[in-house]
Amino acid sequence: MKQTLPQSFAQKINTFIAAFASKNFRCGAISSRNFLRHTYLESIKPAYKSGLAGVFILLLLPFLAAAQLQETFSDGNFTHNPTWSGDVNSFIINPQNQLQSSGPAVTGTVLQLTTSSQAAVGTTWEFWANLRLATSASNYTDVYLISDKEDLKAPDVNGYFVRIGNTADEVSLYRKDAGKAATIIINGQDKTVATSNNVVRVRVTRSINFEWELSIDVTGTGQSYMSQGTATDATHRRSLYFGVLLRYTSANSQRFYFDDFRITDAQPPVLDELQTVNPQELILRFNEPLQPEQAQRATNYTLNGSINPILAELTGDATVRLVFGRSFSTGANELSIYNLQDLYGNGLAAPILSSFSFVPPAVLPGYNELLITEIMADETPTVGLPAQEYIELYNPTGKVLRLQGIRYSDATSTSILPDVQLLPQEYAVVVPNSQVQQFSQFGKVIGISNFPSLNNSGELLQLRQPNGMLIYAVNYADTWYKHNTKREGGWSLEMIDVTNPCAGIENWTASADPRGGTPAQANAVAASNPDNTPPILVDAIATSPDRVILRFNERLDSTQAASIAHYNISPSIDVAGVQVQGPLFHEVMLLLASPLQERQPYTLTAQSITDCAGNRSQPLTATFALPSAPAPGDVVINEILFNPRPGGVDFVELVNRSDKYIDLRNWQLANLSNDSISNFRSITAAPYVLAPGQYVVLTSNPENIKANYPASRQETFLRMTSLPSYPDDAGTVFVLQPDGQVADRFSYTSDMHFALLDDKNGVSLERVRLEGPSIANNFHSAATTVFATPGYKNSQSQEGVQAQRVFEISPRVFSPDGDGYEDFTTINYATEQTGLVVNITVFDAQGREIRKLARNELLAANGFFRWDGLREDGAKANIGYYIFYIELFGLNGQKSVHKEKVVVGGRF
Known part of the structure; x- marks a missing residue:
């Protein structure tokens, strides 16, 4: 049987609605419902009995939505309708029905009151305030429009507030980020509250596009609002509380007055994002919390004009999960959304139509199927991009890649990539979450928390699957810029040929884009740069009697390189096992069946070694030996450049004058400061074996030395992060063994140079006799035909003379x-x-x-x-x-x- 409202009941509803609409009573959303319950309970009872109560509530929804919070304190309290919490004993409702501070008369007191409020977007906030005091840095109030914390004093509050007062005697809008000082986003006109009795009515609006406007009326009537400015800020999009926080000195404990708090949200929800999770599932993210009943009604969603989901689930206050009984169509799809409402009853005036494209299911990338193709390690001084470090990812495959759970790491930290898909040949830039908006103009942006800070000089970066399997690794360095100006900051490093991902410095260079980089876009330096050269065996190092490390100049095919059959050692020692060292795969460890003998040179032969690009080598050989324990004087200073040419750098050359093979790992350079050995610098943390008579040149910039001394032997260079300071006038060089003993020391002065030199800059001091002591008499200026001899025999070297007479x-x-x-x-x-x-x-x-x-x-x-x-x-x-x-x-x-x-x- 069809049910209708009794005429008397309908008349009472109309009377009630008229009273509600005329605003003759003062209440918030909760108190209006209490008014209904207490005033018209008897009238409603027949409706409940006849099943018509729902109709009554639906009729009232537009009026209940008129104000989500309306508090004028006319009921004489703030303990209910709505309920305020916080420092409730430090506030009163005065005879004028105003909220008044009444805290302790103690300088530095901070008081707060909060009440529930979820309005955050498409909202208007209004209130009246009277500060009967001269505002200052110690006397002001913050009215929090949005807060995620009930305790406004907490340092980790996120939200927005209007500050009345402070040093500029102004009304301004601020944003508060957890753990940080508040940031002003609308700076109000100075001296608008500059008296000892400051009355102001404030109105703040925030559109659905996150556009803010702050207006004030210093008459307090609400009839003469003046705009204080506008701004766009979408940092915080959710709210839990509204409230007031005030700070005062002892004389002003009772001089803060508030009234007429009103929060109005008259805008329907807006769809911010539609995401495909899998072939049958969507995630919808809205700009504000939704009414659960409508949000979870499957008939309110239609796919491609006729398909309803089998499940509509509200997984967060503004997030809806839709699951369909069939897969999406490949290519274009359209979702229609109907009848949704926000928490305040604002419903959609028309359906939301959202188009999306569906591609086949995403898969986790395998080895070299997800690449780092651009690195902004030194973002300042900026050239044209936001001042932010970033990396760029690229999908070189024909697959859709799923990035969820992939671990992006540097040497000290790891970040987890979010649930993002990367289409075939698609680029994406990875930045901190806070920088996503800054980079959205360039293309696809992936925001992550705990973004690993990139070292300007270079470091190892890795991408790994959630189970730890390697996807990609790159060990960049600032030498890869190949441009002295661009390496100083503001320019990214870009991969030249994305089909040659295993290459190092030869396939990377500084960006050529005038903005300084091409985040989320094809690289400006893109060109064909294939690897057609087989690998080279750089050296072989015995790290223990039964282990030998082989170093190659490029990445290897790790599977092929792991075969024992490729390696032979003479004099004959069998290879028992092979381990290719990740993540760069340019080192191979050989496990030996019998131990090596000290002072015995061995020859290693590696045959048919294949690099990452598939190039196969001819037989490769290297000589090595088991290192012996060093003694002071085995390795000595052979040459030093302490007074380089303008723009040049220092170097220290060492030579092994013993018959041992000596490993320089964990050796140090140092200098003399205040009569003490100081400023220790590690020579190398990796094995580096000096054969008898072998030279090694220690410098922070081998390229600079090579450029200044073209005859130098680059294979003898060992790059150090930095050398100790060796002044041009005088200094002392110390070489220390891992056990702390001084292997050698040399005290030099500029007077040791040959006095007739026209210019001593760029001329090294060379050891005269290898077996002689490291004293001034045994060093001489290098010949002016070469100026220095880094990595080869000294120009002033002299064989020892055996005196036949005295x-x-x-x-x-x-x-x-x-x-x-x-x-x-x-x-x-x-x-x-x-x-x-x-x-x-x-x-x-x-x-x-x-x-x-x-x-x-x-x-x-x-x-x-x-x-x-x-x-x-x-x-x-x-x-x-x-x-x-x-x-x-x-x-x-x-x-x-x-x-x-x-x-x-x-x-x-």
Whole structure:
């Protein structure tokens, strides 16, 4: 039987609606329902009995939605209808039915009251306030329009508030982010509340597009609003509470007054996002919370004009999950949404129509199926992009890739990618969640939390499946920019050829886009750059008696490289196992069946090794040996450049003068500071074995050294992050073994350079005799034909001379012209007793003294003195004969005199 409302009941409804609409009573959404319950309970009872109560409520919904909060305190309390919580004992309702502060008269007091409110978008907030005080940094109020916390004093509050007062005596709108200081988003006009009795009515609106406007009426009547500005901010889109927070000094504890709080949401919900989860499931995200009943009614959703979901589930206050009984059509689909309402009864005036495209199910990427193709490691100074680090992902496959759960890591941290799909040949830029909006203009953006900070100088980045399986790895460095200006910041590194993902520096370079990069877009430097070259075996290093590490110049086919059959060692030692070292796969560990012997060189042969691109090598060989424990003096300083040319860098060259193979892993360079060894720098954390007689050049910039000294041997360079400071005037170089012992030290001064050099900058000091001590007399300026000899034999190197007599001169004729050929002579000595002291004076052919070469020098068992052909005044000696007058004194007072002839030659 059809049911109708009794005429008397309908009249009562109309009377009630008229009263409600005339706003003759003051209530919020809750209190209006209480009014219904208490005032018209008897009238409603017949309707409930006849099943018509629902009709009554539906008739009232438009009026209940008129104000989601309307509080004028006319009921004389704030404990219900609505309920306020917080510092309730520090507020009163005064005789004028206003909320008034009544807290302790203590300077620095902070009070708060909050009440429930979920209105956040498409909303208008209005209120009246009277601050009967002079506002300041210690006397102001914050009216929170949106808050996710009931306790407004909590440091982790997220929301927005209107501040009345503070130092500028203004009314302004702020955003509060958890753990951070509040940010002003609309800066109101100064001095609008600059009296001792400040009355103001405030109105704030926020559109469904997150556009804010702040207006105030200093008359307090609501008839003379003046706009204070507009702004767009979508940072916080949900609310749980509305409230007031105030701060005061002791005299102002009772001088804050509030009234006429009104929150109105008259806008229907808006669909922010539609996401396909799988072939039969959608996620809908709306801009505000929804009424659960309508949101979960399956008939309110229609796919492609006729298909309703089998499940409509409200999974969050503004998120709906739809599950359909069939898969979506490939390509274009359309979803129609009807009859949804927000929490305040605002319904859709017309259906929402949302088109989406469906592609086949996404899969997790395998090895090299998801690439990092762009890296912005140093974002400042900016060129044209937002000042934010980022990486770019690219799908090189024909598959749709599912990124959910993929682990993106640097050396110290890991972040998890969200539930995002990447279409075939699609790019996406990855940034912190807070930066998504800044990058949306460029293309697809993936926001993540805990974005790993990228090192400007370079580091290893990895992508791995949720189970830990490697997808992709790249170990970038700032040398990859190949451009000194761009490496200083604001420019990204871009992969040149995305079909050659295993390549390193040769397939990366600085972006050529005028903005500084191409996030989420094809790279500006894109070009064909295939790898057609087979791998090279760089070296072999024995890390223990039964393990050898092989290093290759590029990534290998890890499966193929793991075969024992590819490796042979001579003298014969069987290979028991092979492990290809990830994640870059350019190192192979050989497990040996029997131990290596110290001081025994071995030859490793690797055959048919295939790189990542499929290029197969010819037989590759390398010599190695098991390292021995070092002793001080085994590895010594052989050359140092401490005064480089302008724009150049320092280097220290070491040489292994022992018959051992010595591993430099965990060795250190240092200098002298305040008479202590200081400023330690690790030479290398990886194995690096020096063979007998082998050189190694330590520098922070091998490319710079190579550019300044083209003859240098680049294969001897070992890059360090930084060297200790070695000043141009004087300093001390220390080389320390892993056990802390000093392997060698050399104290230098600029005066050690050959005095006749026109320019000492860029000229190194070289060791003269390998076996000699690391003292000034055993170092000389490099020849001016080369200026330095990094990585190869010193230009001033001299073989030791075995003295057949007490003193032996070599060479007898020399030419101190800096050409690297016999630029100095040496006075070599060998004695059979200790404690001898020597004086050496140089005389010319006329018997005139020209140089005191040594005075009271205590002799070792053997050694040498060096004369560079200079007079005492620093001038070059003339071409001709000279005499070394040598006086030798013993402990018992005995004395002997020796005279040796030498010739200073030169060009005529």
